[in-house]
């Protein structure tokens with residue numbers, strides 16, 4: 001059951017630091033579409049060295065309905081290099097609530113495209129919260145787009161033709177996302193935006209070493225990216241930041257791709273035999 005909350009995030013724009021977030025009012029505007037325009041917000045702004053961003057969150061258990069730690073961590077970094085985003089076009093992958101992309105909208109990016117394979121209603125509602133009072137709404141400065149990394153070539157026609165940055169926070173958290181996220185950014189840089197590949201900025205909270213190993217192995221063996229670690233301004237024991245620069249001349253390690261593939265196939269066969277043996281054993285016991 002979705003529980004929609006309106007939340008406000010505070011950032012210090014001098015220290016480039018996340019301060020706090022608070023719940024403003026509980027509402028299920030997602031269900032009351034005709035009322036959406038009425039629930040607007042005049043309080044997204046940057047002044048007195050404080051930047052406040054209002055969004056909606058869904059506290060049910062679906063991944064991405066709330067803001068993850070890596071997102072506020074990424075926001076701090078984006079604030080610290082905010083001049084880079086002025087008049088630039090940015091895509092956020094696995095946006096969830098879209099906090100990072102929406103911050104860039106307020107930092108005067110030319111266009112932010114918030115994408116996910118879920119949370120479309122949530123993102124659309126948050127988009128409405130930002131746009132109140134903005135005369136440039138017709139310029140589509142915030143776009144909400146469905147984009148699923150599992151089918152990276154299925155891209156809506158409304159995606160921008162040129163993109164400067166792709167940002168993502170907490171998008172590598174299981175074996176499947178480690179693989180599919182890389183497929184998606186590889187596709188975007190080598191196909192869709194081939195003529196001018198965007199810079200990728202990722203904020204990552206390591207949890208399972210197996211997942212991280214799979215990610216870094218695939219990145220090394222099967223992709224054309226150079227990874228640059230970014231030193232966080234306030235230091236951080238929990239998450240890390242890196243940028244990925246697409247370079248088609250980076251050699252893929254094909255041999256190791258095959259080794260990895262054989263290893264996965266071998267593991268699958270082993271586990272299938274194991275499950276069958278276990279099943280037979282249980283059956284005999286009965």
Ligand SMILES: C[S@@+](CC[C@H](N)C(=O)[O-])C[C@H]1O[C@@H](n2cnc3c(N)ncnc32)[C@H](O)[C@@H]1O
Pocket residue numbers: 063064065066067068069070071093094095096097098115116117118119147148149150168169170171173177180
């Ligand atoms: C852990 S959440 C992080 C959300 C947000 N970036 C944050 O840091 O607060 C991961 C997000 O990735 C999205 N995601 C997972 N698999 C995806 C896929 N195959 N295609 C697109 N988005 C995906 C989820 O829907 C979710 O919103």
